Amino acid sequence: MDLIPQGTRVRKSGRFFTVLLWLGLLALTGPAAFGADHAVSKEYQLKAAFLYNFSKFVQWPPERFTDEKSPIVIAVLGDNPFGDELENAVRGRLVNGRSIIIKIIDRLEQAGAAQVLFVEAKEERRLGDSLALLHRAGVLTVGETRQFAAMGGIITFTLAEDKVRFEINQLAGEQAGLKINAQLLKLATPVRKSS
């Protein structure tokens, strides 16, 4: 097999590649100063809108609110992947007469006060055994990994062919005392019965 092209061709392609390399270097040194600042990906823009929507389709036990006007709190544990998108999604919107507040929290202890807790992909290991506790406190837990679903989280985002989907663990929802609207259940991706 002719692994090395013959002499003349090597020389030609050599010069060609010198030019390429220079082009490459130029490109590298020039614009590197820009970059970095990226808008929130569409995935999280969509997920933010989903989170807002979930709050419309879930009924919490009345004792979860101090009064009829007290807001719904959506908490994000750990790194906030939403940027300002979650704030933007709920700004000025009311759900059953309640406003919505977004809180970015560092510690799990702060989560009990929220109605909705979003757990970003790499934060789920921090949950440990506390999911059941959170559910007992009536928190709608939302995650985005298979591990989160396996741990018993209530709603888990999935991606299917480039679209955002979600699974609902109905049993976990019931244990949290939440009434999940039948329409939302219907839209959810079916979870394997045996699991």
Add this chain to the structure above:
Amino acid sequence: MTSILTRRSVSAVPAAALMAVVLNGHLAAQSETRSFADLSIEELMNETVTSVSKKEQPLFDSAAAISVLSNDDIRRSGATTIPDALRLVPGMDVGTVNSREFAVSSRGFNFVFSNKLLVLVDGRAVYTSLFGGVYWDLQQTMLEDVDRIEVIKGPGATIWGANAVNGVINVVSRSAKDTQGGLLYAGGGDVYQEMGGVRYGGRLGENTYYRVFASYRSNDDYPLANGQSADDQWQGRTAGFRIDHYPDPDTHLTWQADVMDVRSDISDGYDVNTLGRWTHRLPAGSSVEVQAYYDRLYRNESNRSAPLTDTFDLTAQHTFGIGDRHDVIWGAGYRFIDNLIKQTTPLNTVRDGQFQTQLFSAFVQDEFKLVPNRLTLTTGLKIEHNDYTGIELQPSIRIAFKPTKTQTVWAAVSRAVRTPDAVDGRDTLGVVVGPPAPGPGGGLYLPEIVGNPDLKSEVLWAYEMGYRFVPVSQVSVDLAVFYNDYSNLITFGETADFVPGVPVGTLELPWMNSLSGHTYGGEMAVTVTPSETWRLIAGYSLLLQQLHGPAGASRDTARTPPTHQITLRSSHDLTKRATLDVQFRYVDQIDGVPGYVTADIRFAYRLTERLELSLVGQNLMDNRHPEQAVSPITTISEVPRGFYGKLTWSF
């Protein structure tokens, strides 16, 4: 899923995101003038995640010239065929041959029988080993349900195998799960006279989804160069189904089948195929996939021949990681092809039309993260055994460097082969290429191209480099350059044998590995999103070719490509309901065909949430123009200006 990305094992993520950030990221993310929070959950579920920073990485990082056309890109282009949609990709060379046929290639060697571009539809090779090419009129996949078209310019042979020399086109349709509900469209115009299609998707069980579909089209005659009708009008029909079954979260079973047919004055044909695929995820990011398909292709062409080809294909592949640094993908495949070719014209004499061929293949590729998130080295090798040339080796080495999160520099060296096909590689048939001419002894001899069992494969050594860059979130740049070194290029005319006969003898012109040479050039795409509702894409490609070979060797199989091609696209959301898309194309002259500038416009209006009206004008800049040069046994007609309207109803 069979996708360029998963095949390359870049990552196990859904591949559709691919080039998103580079090609269509920002607009896609913001194309809705209203906030996502205004959308219902059903509407949110229909939005695609096109600019996910996590997910675009694989394509943004990949060490190959990959582009992706999304469903949205295809729909908004107004294209009704896959080749027309491919015109959107900078560096793709698409030429209309006649109303029914296209010449499609990238990086050169484009004509009606262009044979260096591998094309797959849902994992099934539609590149026919008969003549080395694609019957584009039999690829009537319903574009409404195509998820994306992945395009690699340059060789992809290490994974995809022989004939992925100048590029790979991978058409991926949506799963049944993602095409639930009904879709009905109907339209018509002066060139595309009638078009109609219907799809319905539902559930067969809790974890089982299906869709059934059927479509119809009829195209009018194109004009010849002299203005008269080429009588090349045709009708096409397709019908099929797809079932996706998810017995557990890690397993995906697909079964699909479709039948397509074409009817025209000079060429009828059909394709029936069925494919099954099983993919299973294993722990720690590894996965296995087994796929089998059967395909029957029949053509009856009064100017060529009538081949009937049955193909059985079985492949398996396994992806796994070694430590944190290595991702390995390996696989094996077997293909059996049964051919029966009948003669339809004395100008194409079938000499030996009944034969079987087999293809064995195996490949392995390792992706080594030299410096995680910075430097990745991908090496691979494909070994194939075919009946024409025996064992073929197709190695590649690719390196990708990410100096910053928003930049990727890559380089690659690879070897790819185009194996001889049934026409040039064996004594299957002879093609008469001219009138009888006097020869030795004063008798008349009919010049006829004949097969040559001693042919070697055409060999490409490709040297590529590329650069992707997102300087600010509104601008992205994708650049690739290449130097392709070809040898053993197959053509005819180097030698001629006079075979006496009565009343005329034959001047046999065997296919020979006569030509060698090189091409070089590059492709560039710049995407700018001036506002949330407006996206502009400019594409430019440069292609130069130098070949050498014996004086008599014909250059018909390696014609001069268009040196410059320019595309300009504007996608504009005028209001929440109305969209306007405009594209201009400049294609430089090729042998015997002048360069041309043309434009397509599509205006769409959403009458209701579920009903869309679109109006499309194509090839607007002139009454008609040719895009391909004269070829043997082929009608060459010109592309006329055309308009059509279409209503699409989803329910």
